[in-house]
Amino acid sequence: MIVHINHLSLKGKSAKKSPLGELTSLVTGKLVDLVEDGQLDARLAPSLRIHLDWIQYKTNFRDPVIVRRTTDASGRSLALAEVAIDLRQCQAEMLPQQLADAARLISPNAVGDGRFYLTEYRPFRDCIIWDFNRLFWRHLGEWEAASGRGFEAALPSGSSDANRPDAVKESVEEFWSLLKDLETKNQLPPELPILEIGVGAGTRAAAFIDLFQEYDAQRGTSYYDKLQFILGDYSPDTLARACASLGRHKSHIVPAPLDALNPFKALPQYRFKVLYVHLTNVYDNLPFDDLIRRDGKLYLVEVRAYFSAASVATLQADFGLGPADIPSAMKTLLAGGPHAVFPGDEEKGVAFWRAFWDCFKLEERLRALDDRDESHVPPGLTWAHLQDLLDEAPEDVRFHISRGAAESFANTLPLLHPRGYLQVQDIFVEDMDEYRKGFKGPGKLDGSLVVWVNGALLRAVSARAGYDVHFRPFTYRPGSKTSVMYTTQKP
Amino acid sequence: MKLPILPTTVIGSYSMPEWLERAKNDYLSRRLSRRDLDEMHDAVRKAAIKDQEAAGIDIVTDGELQRDNMIDYFTERLPGVNVDLGSKRFYYDFYETQVRSKLATGSLGLTEEVRFLRKYSDHPAKISVSGPHTLVKRIRNNFYPGEPEFALDLGRALNFELKELARAGATELQIDEPYYSGFPEDLPWAVKAINAAVDGVDAHVTLHICYGNRYGKPSFEGSYRYLFPTILDAKVHALSLEFARRGEEDIQLFKEFKAPFMLGLGVIDVKTQEIEPPALVADRIRRALEIVPAERLVINPDCGCVHLPRDVAFNKLAAMVEGTKMVRAELGK
Numbered sequence: 001m002i003v004h005i006n007h008l009s010l011k012g013k014s015a016k017k018s019p020l021g022e023l024t025s026l027v028t029g030k031l032v033d034l035v036e037d038g039q040l041d042a043r044l045a046p047s048l049r050i051h052l053d054w055i056q057y058k059t060n061f062r063d064p065v066i067v068r069r070t071t072d073a074s075g076r077s078l079a080l081a082e083v084a085i086d087l088r089q090c091q092a093e094m095l096p097q098q099l100a101d102a103a104r105l106i107s108p109n110a111v112g113d114g115r116f117y118l119t120e121y122r123p124f125r126d127c128i129i130w131d132f133n134r135l136f137w138r139h140l141g142e143w144e145a146a147s148g149r150g151f152e153a154a155l156p157s158g159s160s161d162a163n164r165p166d167a168v169k170e171s172v173e174e175f176w177s178l179l180k181d182l183e184t185k186n187q188l189p190p191e192l193p194i195l196e197i198g199v200g201a202g203t204r205a206a207a208f209i210d211l212f213q214e215y216d217a218q219r220g221t222s223y224y225d226k227l228q229f230i231l232g233d234y235s236p237d238t239l240a241r242a243c244a245s246l247g248r249h250k251s252h253i254v255p256a257p258l259d260a261l262n263p264f265k266a267l268p269q270y271r272f273k274v275l276y277v278h279l280t281n282v283y284d285n286l287p288f289d290d291l292i293r294r295d296g297k298l299y300l301v302e303v304r305a306y307f308s309a310a311s312v313a314t315l316q317a318d319f320g321l322g323p324a325d326i327p328s329a330m331k332t333l334l335a336g337g338p339h340a341v342f343p344g345d346e347e348k349g350v351a352f353w354r355a356f357w358d359c360f361k362l363e364e365r366l367r368a369l370d371d372r373d374e375s376h377v378p379p380g381l382t383w384a385h386l387q388d389l390l391d392e393a394p395e396d397v398r399f400h401i402s403r404g405a406a407e408s409f410a411n412t413l414p415l416l417h418p419r420g421y422l423q424v425q426d427i428f429v430e431d432m433d434e435y436r437k438g439f440k441g442p443g444k445l446d447g448s449l450v451v452w453v454n455g456a457l458l459r460a461v462s463a464r465a466g467y468d469v470h471f472r473p474f475t476y477r478p479g480s481k482t483s484v485m486y487t488t489q490k491p
Numbered sequence: 492m493k494l495p496i497l498p499t500t501v502i503g504s505y506s507m508p509e510w511l512e513r514a515k516n517d518y519l520s521r522r523l524s525r526r527d528l529d530e531m532h533d534a535v536r537k538a539a540i541k542d543q544e545a546a547g548i549d550i551v552t553d554g555e556l557q558r559d560n561m562i563d564y565f566t567e568r569l570p571g572v573n574v575d576l577g578s579k580r581f582y583y584d585f586y587e588t589q590v591r592s593k594l595a596t597g598s599l600g601l602t603e604e605v606r607f608l609r610k611y612s613d614h615p616a617k618i619s620v621s622g623p624h625t626l627v628k629r630i631r632n633n634f635y636p637g638e639p640e641f642a643l644d645l646g647r648a649l650n651f652e653l654k655e656l657a658r659a660g661a662t663e664l665q666i667d668e669p670y671y672s673g674f675p676e677d678l679p680w681a682v683k684a685i686n687a688a689v690d691g692v693d694a695h696v697t698l699h700i701c702y703g704n705r706y707g708k709p710s711f712e713g714s715y716r717y718l719f720p721t722i723l724d725a726k727v728h729a730l731s732l733e734f735a736r737r738g739e740e741d742i743q744l745f746k747e748f749k750a751p752f753m754l755g756l757g758v759i760d761v762k763t764q765e766i767e768p769p770a771l772v773a774d775r776i777r778r779a780l781e782i783v784p785a786e787r788l789v790i791n792p793d794c795g796c797v798h799l800p801r802d803v804a805f806n807k808l809a810a811m812v813e814g815t816k817m818v819r820a821e822l823g824k
Contacts, residue, residue, distance in 0.1 A: 186675070187713045272709055272762075384513065418702075418709050463581070466706025489710070 057443025114309025162280035202242030286404025378403035504795030505554030646687030707798030731755025733793035772814025
């Protein structure tokens with residue numbers, strides 16, 4: 001049995017003892033009992049991997065104890081199996097039974113007791129969690145009305161890091177300094193484009209331009225006159241709202257409906273012209289995959305959504321929907337929004353949506369990857385990028401392929417002026433070794449998804465494209481887990 | 492072979508296959524022998540020559556695919572430049588290099604390229620070298636009092652090689668200086684270094700000045716206005732400049748200043764994979780002809796094709812040739 005401790009909190013001698021040691025003993029002891037009792041195949045025990053995690057998100061997609069089985073590339077079962085335990089959720093008194101249940105599930109043909117499956121196995125990138133994520137952003141107002149709080153209140157800081165005045169001020173100073181340097185070298189372009197991707201209500205853009213205008217006037221430069229602030233967002237409504245809030249700078253605003261995955265496609269006329277691109281908390285909400293390396297082999301994590309028997313009973317009791325009704329209710333919800341589920345009773349529709357999102361979990365399995373199967377490599381990347389990443393990764397590791405972030409990143413770089421820079425505020429895993437030391441998502445954040453971004457992957461992508469990436473902590477909010485990623489052309 | 496009016500050529504490099512990139516990286520990590528890599532290099536160089544010929548290019552190169560990049564190929568060969576061979580893992584990155592004593596005079600071994608081209612092509616052929624200013628910007632100087640002195644001595648070292656190339660039969664030589672555009676203030680001493688490099692060289696010498704093409708993107712932006720009038724002192728026969736990506740506005744500089752050079756007109760944007768229609772190429776040439784007479788124009792891409800996929804590179808060159816032929820026909824040549 002191989003025990004992976006994926007979370008360690010070093011508290012020192014004086015601090016309160018963590019339950020980790022106790023729980024670990026309980027887990028291994030119980031598993032040995034199960035082998036001795038014949039409830040766990042003794043032949044599997046030596047290669048069985050036990051993962052002890054600590055899932056930081058209070059609402060997430062995992063049960064306290066789960067089993068991951070393995071298949072080959074064509075879906076045939078393999079002997080390798082894993083048991084993963086979320087130490088944050090599990091309770092000592094429940095653990096023996098949960099482990100016994102898990103032992104039963106290790107068998108290739110086992111089916112979870114009373115589980116109601118919503119989908120087949122598929123990679124994270126194609127999972128229905130993304131349909132729910134889109135639903136959330138489309139119907140944010142209804143969700144907020146039901147929860148009684150704005151989305152930003154769900155963020156760790158209670159507000160968006162994008163709008164922090166000291167961060168905006170530093171951005172303005174930095175941008176102005178770049179322009180001054182270009183002017184000194186007689187290389188100031190006739191137009192000075194900035195691109196913000198994901199504009200929200202336009203609050204950050206307004207703060208930036210207001211301050212830039214003031215700064216410019218104080219220093220007697222006339223950069224503001226040449227400023228073009230491109231607001232990029234996929235939602236026309238959001239863009240319209242943001243533009244309306246920037247009326248005082250109207251002649252400097254360029255609204256650009258765009259897909260964050262491919263900004264270049266919407267803005268080819270700005271190739272090599274944009275001096276500054278900024279994003280906050282966009283990458284952590286884009287599709288990803290999880291890969292696992294075990295014994296030198298790579299596996300893709302596939303997931304299928306399910307409700308436990310208890311959740312099915314809750315939905316039936318609260319909404320009158322039996323198992324047979326659930327798939328069509330989900331389809332209606334995702335296609336038509338919460339008001340379409342119970343026509344005439346929007347409140348009940350939203351309540352159903354929230355309960356549904358709250359209850360469903362993801363079962364995981366590992367599918368062996370065919371060597372050089374390009375279909376799992378994000379668009380714009382090659383296996384060479386992944387190889388660069390794996391070269392620096394620990395031997396046994398589970399990590400994100402932040403395919404949406406990588407695709408967006410690769411499709412933003414061609415917009416950058418040679419002296420331009422890309423600045424991203426987000427939650428990054430900066431080093432592959434970090435993946436061994438803590439859970440990095442996905443989690444549920446209100447009705448949306450949150451997942452850490454593989455910064456090491458972006459570094460590998462940028463290296464092959466001629467850019468340097470470096471990270472620094474977001475120092476404007478104490479205790480923040482956000483980092484700022486800077487991308488500039490290699491000298 | 493007699494050259495036609497509006498002769499076509501390439502800047503130097505041809506499409507780098509991804510498998511060769513992997514092989515070069517394998518060589519760096521000692522998973523591939525020098526001999527195996529050299530065999531691959533020879534094969535792709537022959538293919539590059541044949542592709543250019545098939546596309547209809549008049550003055551060909553060997554595609555320069557044996558070069559890791561435009562810096563290391565020279566720093567590894569320059570006597571007196573100290574190279575840290577462990578300082579890169581990816582072939583396209585640059586080695587850490589420094590100069591700690593006066594550069595010695597000696598062959599860089601580029602005459603092999605002349606022999607190779609003569610062996611596999613009967614087209615007029617061109618050999619490119621990186622210029623002294625570009626090399627100065629990448630080699631740490633721990634000996635010379637300043638960049639101008641270092642560049643001048645590099646000019647002297649390159650002069651030896653350019654003469655060797657001419658003696659070996661090279662008739663078309665090119666010096667690449669992409670860094671001028673990032674450091675326009677250096678131009679006065681950079682031109683002196685060029686003149687040191689070409690002094691007494693018996694060949695047609697082109698000076699290629701672009702805005703960079705590292706990783707297929709520009710390193711700098713701006714206008715060629717900074718070149719004038721200082722560049723008029725350069726003792727070269729032709730200037731090759733990029734216009735396709737940046738627009739042809741700067742061609743007016745050739746009207747404003749009486750430039751004694753031929754002009755290598757960049758008509759193909761090598762930073763996009765879109766293939767230019769021949770009609771667009773023809774338009775670009777026609778606009779240049781309003782300023783520069785046909786006898787003084789050479790048609791080429793903006794820069795090397797190294798970052799383009801092979802089919803794209805080939806089709807772009809073919810479109811360039813086709814567009815040139817359209818204009819030749821209009822000129823009755």
